[in-house]
Amino acid sequence: MASWLAFPDIIAVHVVSALFFKGTDSGFEISMAYKGYLGQPYFASLNGLRFFCILAVLWHHSPVNQLIKSPQLLDRGFVGVDFFFVLSGFLITTLLLREERLTGRISLAGFYSRRALRILPAYLLLVTLVSVYWIGIKGQDLLGLVPYYYTFLANFLKDDISLLSVTWSLSVEEQYYMLWPALLIVMPLSTRLRAGVLAGLIGLFLLTMLGLADWLDLPRLETAYAIFRLPGMSYTAILSGSLVAVLLHDPAGFRWLWRICAWRGAPLALFAGLLLYLQVTPGSLLGWPALGMNMLMALCVASIAMREDHELRPVLTFAPVARVGEISYGLYLYHLIGLHIANEMVSRSGLAQWQAAWAVTLVYPLISIALAEASFRGFERYFLLLRSRSASCAPKAAANR
Template sequence: MTATGDVKNCRMAGPECNIDAAFSSYKDTRFFINLNGLRFICITMVLWHHAIPIDKGSFQLFGRGFMGVDFFFVLSGFLITTLLLREARERGRYSLRAFYIRRGLRILPVYFFVVTAVATYYIGIKGQVEYLQILPYYYIFFSNFLTEHIPTLTITWSLSIEQQYYLVWPALLLVLPLAARVPLLLLLIFINVVISAGWILIDPIAAGHLLFQLPNATYAPILLGSLLAILLDRKRSFVLFWWLLGSRWAALILAVALILALQLTPWNVLGWPNLLIHTTMTLMLAALVVRERTMLTPFLAARPVARVGEISYGIYLYHLIGLDIWMRILGPAGFDEGWMRLIGYSAISILLAEISFRTLEAWFRRYRPGGLPATTSIRMTEKQS
């Protein structure tokens, strides 16, 4: 295939494809077909984590479902940074105002709905007024630093991490010189890993109901996703990823490597195990975007799998509510065994998320700002991030 060949199909061909066509195809991609399926894997890990009791003495891999959130972070960092870089290339610079409006309309409606509904139940109906003291921290996305939580809202820590990232990174990227972006990200990742591993001791800062410390705010995976986006946006580094990961087998090999990393690393993942797992996640994501068709694509792009991935944000927010409903209604009847609980509460969570996606979230999606050129990745990010 030549540089003037079939650009659209180039990334389906593998390393033998002309690199100019491969890079052009990547930059023009508006929707990465593998990523909703990847989201399916992430949310399945999270659902498993909260359904099956963790036993350190059993097969360790099955106790690592919580790292599905870390994979979500890698994916989010990649997609958000890719959107910003592509909008800047099309328009000369990207609009912070439009970015925050898009993010707000995507994230806030269902998040505020869940927080308000849960708080109303526990504070207004059950009369547990002590939760009033910590409720404001959920609305300002500081729940990752809370020392106690309103029941079923513990998972909002990850949304706080993302919102803190959204607040800082797009503005920083706007003013950073091109040559400083990769070194800065590498430095921030290194600092995050070093502090969270305890290699450098920094006393936590207590402020009322908040405790500011790492690893309560682990930003390394979302920074790794951002780093990947920048590297793939540059032809020189894209070439390296293309030749290393452009094979149909690369994503599958890295998926196996990730499973091995989850199984074989020490139970306490802080430090180098965390970095190893997050780096493997980042490389697997790279293998799924530098090439459109991989050995995993038939599964990842299957309609039911992709649909669950598409509404995974809602599933994440509703799943502890779904678990609570399942345990209250069917738990006393004996339907609380691991697999039965996993299937039952997952079905409830998916149903709640589907209804929310088609009603509450759909209403707010109508107000997303448009006007971007057709060649940008806005559609990709609005559906996948």
Template sequence: MTSHSTYLNTRHFGSLDGLRFLCIAAVLWHHAPGARAYHQLDILLVRGHLGVDFFFVLSGFLITTLLLREDAAKGTISLRGFYWRRSLRILPVYFLVITLAGFNDIVLNGETEKAAILPYYYLFMANFIIPEHIGFLHPTWSLAMEEQYYLIWPLLLLLLPQRAIVPVLLGLIAVNVIAAMGLFSYVGITAVTVGDLRFSIGGATYAPILMGSLVAVILQSRRGFDAIAPLLQHKAAPWLCLAFLIFILSSLPKVLEGLPNLLIHTVMCLILITLVVREDNGLAGLMKLRLIARIGQISYGIYLYHLFARGAVVPVSMATGLDNFWLVLVAYSVLSIIVAELSFRFFESRFLALRHKKAETVS
């Protein structure tokens, strides 16, 4: 069994790249042309969008773990260092994709009315946009939510007394779930619309990010780790939790807002715990396969580029008569992976190389 000290000394959780692979595979399925034709076979096949929710759980866990470990090692959290590293990881490719998509719709396609909403993408407000999204940019709503979390959560961690962190997280999760259930409308709290933006958390999914953060806080403490890890360290635990997730995804009603989503996110958190409390977990052999791990490592790029790839593959498949669903799914997925790999090697890596050099001077 893994001890708490071993967990704290683990710098890279090897199975999490494999988890990213599963998340991005679900997203690719969800956005595949013609996938709706298969949705009637089993309600499980409609749930691909939950890959984004699992990404949220993972992000909340990793970011909070890094911040807590920095605080434990140095006695404080460097906000400048944190924002510098996050900016170099996220902004270059994100701004590139927004610029390319905006140029395609506004300039090449002449949809000049969309110029009014383009700045909101750069400001990470895509989750509040009311009009139809700029082509290829619909998935940026989730990145906007993550950036909002990145902006606020480290500051809260820095300012909150340690004893208040868990209650605050539980309170924020409760607020999100209550809002998703529409209960705030009964006390007169409704969305606020300003121009092309509608500010509301009713349909938002901040809860899984916060729940991932809660997992990090619990595991960071010896008491929390010793309470929960023994229950989930068995090698069969990842398989059992994954099977339970598949079961509830096949059993729950189509509308998941509120308590059903809370159950799903809780099971996602349990799966995450089974993968990090011991490196030789029952799924490690699969999760650490070279190809799977690599796709997981570049999943951020795949997420940003995959609609571009779909837009390139579909016209070709239709023109050549090779518009078979499975063929198109494989083709657009492979193209997404290739573009993301090239982007990572020749574009993103140039910025990532600056992270630790600069971080040493600002931390």
């Protein structure tokens, strides 16, 4: 069995191979790969990527992570959400561009109906049940927060209802869904223009992270429960995914990214580079460090979407890994409930602090997976069937969604 000490050498070999042999693909081969990419109905490795994203989030909220002094990499499990954003931007933009290519137009009604059937059932169920529990049963004075959750404005809240704090990311995605498809429709069919707009928006949100609103002394809207201001890091991530989707949809952009991302070992090298980046990058990952991370994540997504025979495919398509990735939306929504249940169970066991922390860390993902699986099989799948019927005449470019 190969030693882990040899891992850097393996990465180095792949990087050198990319530098010296990237020119071996002919224009014809790249053209055929591009046609294959456009016709790819399902990206087989993306559920595996979702698995690792949700694994990072679960670790981030685990009691052991809160107690141990770990390497910086292990203290950055929160970036799993940013990777989800990049992936969402890539898939949604790919779906819209392929619909436009095949039908000559983008149907906002079709898009929003598919998104609603995927996102709303589990989300509204969670918000309703948790709100009833904490406000109606526990008697907490939090009723004023509820409308913000139902209208996907949770990312602006000053406070949270317990177990609903993770819904801020769903708010970011829904705001993106409201704006980006409409913006695509009004823009001319120009990859250069669309990529330029995305780059400009990424730059705007980068400046927001760096304090643009304070520099310009911009007014902000504040209510008793929320402060409305330009978000930064989360939008930079989701727009980075959209940018790589726009580039891959264009023959010239695909050809350029092929040289960087499409050799078989590229995912291994890029994911290793991302882990190294997260380990050595100092500070709070805001501003330029966040942009570098988002760009690396976008290249990682491109590397597993451009060709199906990459070297990480066996890991990312391993059945248990892919299944957890498939139900990762529900797992993300319900994992704080799983954590709450595990904490309640272990608190009655009389274990010492470290023992209890490890017990909860090991048990709560299993509870969360069980909740997500039950939700998927017994609730969400009925709406997904309706979604499939509504999309029967639409392109299936993003069947992963």
